Amino acid sequence: MKFAIIGAGLAGLTAAYELRQLAPDAEIDVFEAEERIGGKLFTVPFESGRTDMGAEAFINFRADARAFFEKLGLADSLVYPSGLRSLIYSGGQLHQMPASGAMGIPATSAALEGLISPETAARIDDEANQPGIDWDPASDLSVGALVRERYGDDVVDHVVSSLLGGVYSCSADDLGIRATIPALAAVFDQMVADGEKVTLSAAVAKMDKQRAAARASSDEAPKPVFAAFRGGYAELYEELAEQSGARIHLDSFISAIEKKGEKFQLKGGEGEFDRVLVTTPAPTAAAQLRLVAPEASKALKQVKLASSAVVGMKFDSAEGLPENSGILIATDEPGVHAKAFTLSSKKWPHLAERGGALVRASFGRFGDDALVRAEEDDLVDYALDDLQKITGFDGRAAGLAEIFVQRWFGGLPRYDATHLATVATVRSALTAVDGIDVAGAWADGVGVPAVIAGARAAAGRIAK
Numbered sequence: 140m141k142f143a144i145i146g147a148g149l150a151g152l153t154a155a156y157e158l159r160q161l162a163p164d165a166e167i168d169v170f171e172a173e174e175r176i177g178g179k180l181f182t183v184p185f186e187s188g189r190t191d192m193g194a195e196a197f198i199n200f201r202a203d204a205r206a207f208f209e210k211l212g213l214a215d216s217l218v219y220p221s222g223l224r225s226l227i228y229s230g231g232q233l234h235q236m237p238a239s240g241a242m243g244i245p246a247t248s249a250a251l252e253g254l255i256s257p258e259t260a261a262r263i264d265d266e267a268n269q270p271g272i273d274w275d276p277a278s279d280l281s282v283g284a285l286v287r288e289r290y291g292d293d294v295v296d297h298v299v300s301s302l303l304g305g306v307y308s309c310s311a312d313d314l315g316i317r318a319t320i321p322a323l324a325a326v327f328d329q330m331v332a333d334g335e336k337v338t339l340s341a342a343v344a345k346m347d348k349q350r351a352a353a354r355a356s357s358d359e360a361p362k363p364v365f366a367a368f369r370g371g372y373a374e375l376y377e378e379l380a381e382q383s384g385a386r387i388h389l390d391s392f393i394s395a396i397e398k399k400g401e402k403f404q405l406k407g408g409e410g411e412f413d414r415v416l417v418t419t420p421a422p423t424a425a426a427q428l429r430l431v432a433p434e435a436s437k438a439l440k441q442v443k444l445a446s447s448a449v450v451g452m453k454f455d456s457a458e459g460l461p462e463n464s465g466i467l468i469a470t471d472e473p474g475v476h477a478k479a480f481t482l483s484s485k486k487w488p489h490l491a492e493r494g495g496a497l498v499r500a501s502f503g504r505f506g507d508d509a510l511v512r513a514e515e516d517d518l519v520d521y522a523l524d525d526l527q528k529i530t531g532f533d534g535r536a537a538g539l540a541e542i543f544v545q546r547w548f549g550g551l552p553r554y555d556a557t558h559l560a561t562v563a564t565v566r567s568a569l570t571a572v573d574g575i576d577v578a579g580a581w582a583d584g585v586g587v588p589a590v591i592a593g594a595r596a597a598a599g600r601i602a603k
């Protein structure tokens with residue numbers, strides 16, 4: 140059987156590896172538009188060591204992802220964070236990150252002390268007395284719209300958008316509850332099923348209680364929330380490429396898939412294939428599918444992308460940098476350009492071993508690409524100025540030894556309140572088209588474990 144995979148990002152390479160496990164004699168060709176593999180995983184050779192400029196970590200809860208990395212022989216490469224807390228910068232001050240709640244949505248105002256006005260605090264604590272939320276278990280709502288309506292703008296603009304924005308590069312207004320905080324949606328669904336009045340504060344209180352009960356009943360020491368690879372994500376994507384034994388064609392921009400008799404051909408790539416797996420970002424996948432799966436292509440066009448930029452900075456000295464993992468910045472904070480700082484050498488002991496300080500500044504959100512397009516020198520200046528303003532750390536005086544600016548145009552799909560329905564429509568339309576399947580961040584979730592799980596499942600389907 141001959142397989143074509145379009146895209147050599149995490150989904151494409153994982154699928155290639157998985158296909159090799161399932162069909163050892165298969166011919167697998169991976170077509171990648173860029174001159175390198177990895178997609179949004181991109182490890183850059185800083186002089187001080189390999190450093191990630193795309194994804195830098197993954198959520199460490201999923202046993203399937205851990206087992207997968209072990210199977211690849213990467214168990215010894217996994218590293219864990221220092222456990223230092225993160226901060227939020229809002230109203231010109233640094234605050235502790237809320238320790239409870241759902242992506243910054245609290246059960247009571249106490250969780251956001253210092254971050255919200257007294258009026259907002261009173262509103263949160265009275266929310267359970269308001270008429271219930273009209274929650275439809277078959278649908279989704281905008282996170283921003285719901286939290287604004289129930290708690291007020293402060294909660295969204297000072298806290299929730301910065302937490303969600305750190306993952307999705309979108310403000311809470313552009314994200315769906317079920318799409319991005321599925322555990323909260325599940326509690327809402329249960330409240331509807333139980334005939335309870337649905338309120339935000341009661342739902343988040345239930346989530347806090349469930350988490351506390353899970354912690355209390357577990358005999359195991361709590362696992363670190365995040366993990367990463369000592370040598371950066373290159374360890375993962377290089378291993379996947381190597382062990383897949385696939386032919387990887389770089390510089391191969393695929394513009395469309397065509398069906399010729401029983402076989403598929405790719406515009407921009409040579410060969411005839413029995414099966415094709417599309418792992419490109421949604422708008423590109425829509426274009427590639429237009430001839431063979433017009434309905435799926437049409438639905439997929441609705442998925443929009445969010446852009447961002449990352450400025451990686453290595454300083455000779457770490458003196459004066461706060462003892463924290465990172466800082467998220469409120470979306471309505473005046474006079475600050477960055478949306479977040481990862482204090483990488485504070486967050487990760489293996490990066491601290493390099494000496495000095497490593498800091499990543501992030502810029503840009505869905506709908507506002509101006510910063511992502513800014514001149515490189517300006518982005519570096521914004522990063523240094525913001526860092527000094529927020530923490531007092533003077534990066535210029537600390538010796539800025541290395542800089543890398545990475546722009547991620549269309550880096551992440553927007554998981555808005557219609558996203559899950561769109562994905563369901565695309566998948567349903569594709570069931571009518573034999574031999575073609577899809578995987579990747581828009582289809583399976585943006586986190587690395589979700590992308591891996593989705594790509595493995597897709598490989599299993601097309602191997603049949």
Ligand SMILES: Cc1cc2nc3c(=O)[nH]c(=O)nc-3n(C[C@H](O)[C@H](O)[C@H](O)COP(=O)(O)OP(=O)(O)OC[C@H]3O[C@@H](n4cnc5c(N)ncnc54)[C@H](O)[C@@H]3O)c2cc1C
Nearest residue numbers: 146148149150172178179194195196393550579580586587
């Ligand atoms: C800045 C940033 C930080 C992130 N941080 C984290 C994190 O810390 N933890 C986490 O879990 N997740 C993180 N993510 C998300 C995660 O990195 C992505 O969801 C995941 O890597 C996406 O993998 P993918 O294979 O679906 O897509 P991609 O990586 O986009 O791969 C798609 C591939 O298709 C190729 N392609 C595009 N068009 C064509 C074409 N016409 N022909 C052929 N090939 C084409 C692309 O060049 C690319 O290589 C982050 C994402 C970004 C942008």
